[in-house]
Amino acid sequence: MTPMNATAVRVLSIVLHVVAVAGGVYLGVLIFHAAT
Amino acid sequence: MPPCGRPFLTYIRAMLTPLRLIRRSIGLLIGLGALSCALTLLYLGSSAVMSIGGSCGSGGPYVVETPCPTGISWIIPVSILGGLAALGVYAANLLPVGPRLVVLAWPALFLSLGWAFLDSAIDPELGVEWGFMVCAVVFILMGGLPLLFLAKRDAARRVFWGVAPPEAAPPGNVPRPGEVRWITSVELPGDRDRDREREREQEWDGHDHRPSAPASAEPSPPSGLVGELERLAALREAGRLDEAEYSAAKKRLLNG
Numbered sequence: 001m002t003p004m005n006a007t008a009v010r011v012l013s014i015v016l017h018v019v020a021v022a023g024g025v026y027l028g029v030l031i032f033h034a035a036t
Numbered sequence: 037m038p039p040c041g042r043p044f045l046t047y048i049r050a051m052l053t054p055l056r057l058i059r060r061s062i063g064l065l066i067g068l069g070a071l072s073c074a075l076t077l078l079y080l081g082s083s084a085v086m087s088i089g090g091s092c093g094s095g096g097p098y099v100v101e102t103p104c105p106t107g108i109s110w111i112i113p114v115s116i117l118g119g120l121a122a123l124g125v126y127a128a129n130l131l132p133v134g135p136r137l138v139v140l141a142w143p144a145l146f147l148s149l150g151w152a153f154l155d156s157a158i159d160p161e162l163g164v165e166w167g168f169m170v171c172a173v174v175f176i177l178m179g180g181l182p183l184l185f186l187a188k189r190d191a192a193r194r195v196f197w198g199v200a201p202p203e204a205a206p207p208g209n210v211p212r213p214g215e216v217r218w219i220t221s222v223e224l225p226g227d228r229d230r231d232r233e234r235e236r237e238q239e240w241d242g243h244d245h246r247p248s249a250p251a252s253a254e255p256s257p258p259s260g261l262v263g264e265l266e267r268l269a270a271l272r273e274a275g276r277l278d279e280a281e282y283s284a285a286k287k288r289l290l291n292g
Contacts, residue, residue, distance in 0.1 A: 013134020020065050024072025032080040035107030
């Protein structure tokens with residue numbers, strides 16, 4: 001098993017959060033305009 | 037949260053196999069993405085309803101005065117229930133380090149809806165709609181007040197940056213400054229007999245590595261009240277009991 005580096009995991013977590021929030025908002029706007 | 041007293045890196049290594057990391061990353065992405073999507077849909081749906089007066093209806097046998105805009109009848113309930121489910125998925129897939137935004141879900145919900153109310157309350161042509169304004173103030177307070185806890189540096193760091201590694205334990209068994217340690221021992225009935233029996237067995241087996249001494253030089257420990265009194269006296273002489281403790285213990289012994 002490859003040991004995980006705490007800093008690498010933290011950076012990954014921050015990137016995932018930014019991508020998820022931005023993507024989720026974008027998807028929400030797309031769905032809303034498609035549905036209404 | 038990492039368990040207390042366990043070295044942080046050991047925790048990370050034990051916690052995250054590459055497979056778990058990938059699984060959790062996907063769960064985090066889906067959970068937080070769906071939560072953001074649900075909050076966006078709820079904000080846009082609520083704004084659409086507020087723009088037509090704040091209430092609408094669709095379906096049913098009655099004549100509806102204000103029909104809902106297309107899609108709103110499913111967007112709002114789905115966004116509420118889906119948002120709750122997404123929050124659960126996100127919370128279950130948090131990585132051991134990094135941001136933890138679960139506590140921000142409540143402020144995000146109420147501040148976005150409060151903003152929608154505020155936006156609808158102020159109309160350049162009609163002036164202020166006080167019904168919406170009251171809702172806006174209530175929602176903004178409900179969402180904003182919990183954010184005050186972020187004024188604490190530790191709390192903000194914990195939410196946006198993640199859990200700080202616990203302090204490493206000092207090497208060896210050295211007490212930290214200000215740390216008080218004590219040792220107690222409990223002698224159970226029969227312990228002394230068992231020790232004596234073990235010593236006797238060692239002697240008979242010929243594995244006794246203690247320095248040999250004449251039998252008369254090693255008197256057997258006295259038992260009973262006299263033995264206890266002698267032990268107390270020895271402890272006092274050794275400085276392990278002060279006069280007050282010695283007197284109290286002696287009194288206890290003599291009173292039974």
